[in-house]
Amino acid sequence: MDKITRQVRIEHWTQIMNECLNSGMNKTKWCRANGISDKQFFYWQRILRKEAFEASASKELSVITAPADETRPQKISFAEISLPIKQESVRNGFQPDIIIRKGAVSVEISNSVSAELLSRIGEIFHAE
Known part of the structure; x- marks a missing residue:
């Protein structure tokens, strides 16, 4: 399967997965109600999870759907921000209201x- 075909299928199955999740129904029941093979659904779920894991492990994610004016995916990078530890002062078990x-x-x-x-x-x- 070439890269373009794979990308199109990933986008298609991502949309299907989102519709299923947004329905609030059981995955198997949703598949049957929408005429989708259970085996195919869970196969693509596994593929998409693997893709998401590999993308998150690289710390640099590509946008799956590029804007109409651009044909190449944009790169998005994330930075970890550490928050200061908030210390609450509790004296003799007293906590003011x-x-x-x-x-x-x-x-x-x-x-x-x-x-x-x-x-x-x-x-x-x-x-x-």
Whole structure:
């Protein structure tokens, strides 16, 4: 099978696989409802998975469907971005539900605070 024929078949079966997945039906039932051979469906599923694995292993992926104005596939490369580790401060098992900050002052409050204490905290912040 030449490269162009293989590419056309891959695009065709990719579309079929997407239609099956979007239907929400069992794969075998979907194939029977759409007149597609189970064996052929699962054969191409295996082929497409292998292609996807090989492409992901190379860290450089080719676009399967090129735009109409271009005939050669574009190259897409991915970069891994590491996120900073967020450390939560938990002192003595206390986890605040709200933190109020005003200037250099910060008050950490839990949901179990009494209405009286909350009122006093409000008065202190208002008086400042």
